[in-house]
Amino acid sequence: MSVHFEERSGVVPCKTPWGSWYQTMEEVSIEVNVPPGTSAKEVKCELGSRRVELVVRGQQVFKGKLFGTTVEDEATWTLEDKCLIRIVLMKANREAGNCWGSLLDGQYSADPWVQDQMQRKLTLERFQRENPGFDFSGAEISGNFAGGGPDFSNLQR
Template sequence: MSVHFDERSGTVRCKTPWGEWYQTMEEVFIEVQVPLGTSAKEIKCSLGSKDIALSVKGEDILKGKLYDSTVSDEGTWTLEDKKQVCIVLRKSNREAGNCWPSLLKGQYNADPLLKDEMQKKLTLERFQREHPGFDFSGADISGNYAGGGPDFSNLGK
């Protein structure tokens, strides 16, 4: 059984008033806290390739243009334990450099340090995929990613 990248390295989560969101090279995950006891029929969720709309009990929770495009027919949502809506969007552009700095255009931005951490995780994920036999669990990417790229000189030592 292979260990999924997220389980091995953790995720960098961006907190929001309604919950949090995080990403991998391929997907964006959105976790929305809803009132305990919420039923699926009380949830309306529309997942387009460029926009999203989520309302619970008639109240808009999340609505707007996504930061980048997704594969609309591969987006899913589930209600977990009647208290959390989990949305998974598949990125159209799945390059490691495609780090979303915000969930929606102009909303739910990751602060600069968090965005840098997100970019480092995606870069590390790419290297993990390119070198599947190498153990990256203790890897640390030094430096500011935006400043010209990561330094992997500390790996394998």
């Protein structure tokens, strides 16, 4: 069984007051630190294709319109070790050029350096998918990688 690209090369997290979020070409993952001993009964998590809301122990952690569209029936959340909530959202647009600039519209934005690193990561992930025999997990790229990087599809093989 081969290891996924993001597991070999790590993630580029965007830190927030409650934890962090990060993305791959297919998913947006949200990790929320909650008080130790939190039970699932104390968590209210509503996941829609364009909206998300998380309330823990009666306190709203976040609520709003997502930066991009997700596949609603493929969204999940879990409570791990009674201290971490992990939310996984499947992107509707799974292209390398679909790099979210923030988790919610106008909230939890990636700073320019983190945004740059996220886009580089998605571009390398795209290269890995297009060239499955090569390992791009430790590669460095420079130049024009915004919007998913250069398009090599018209080159002759």
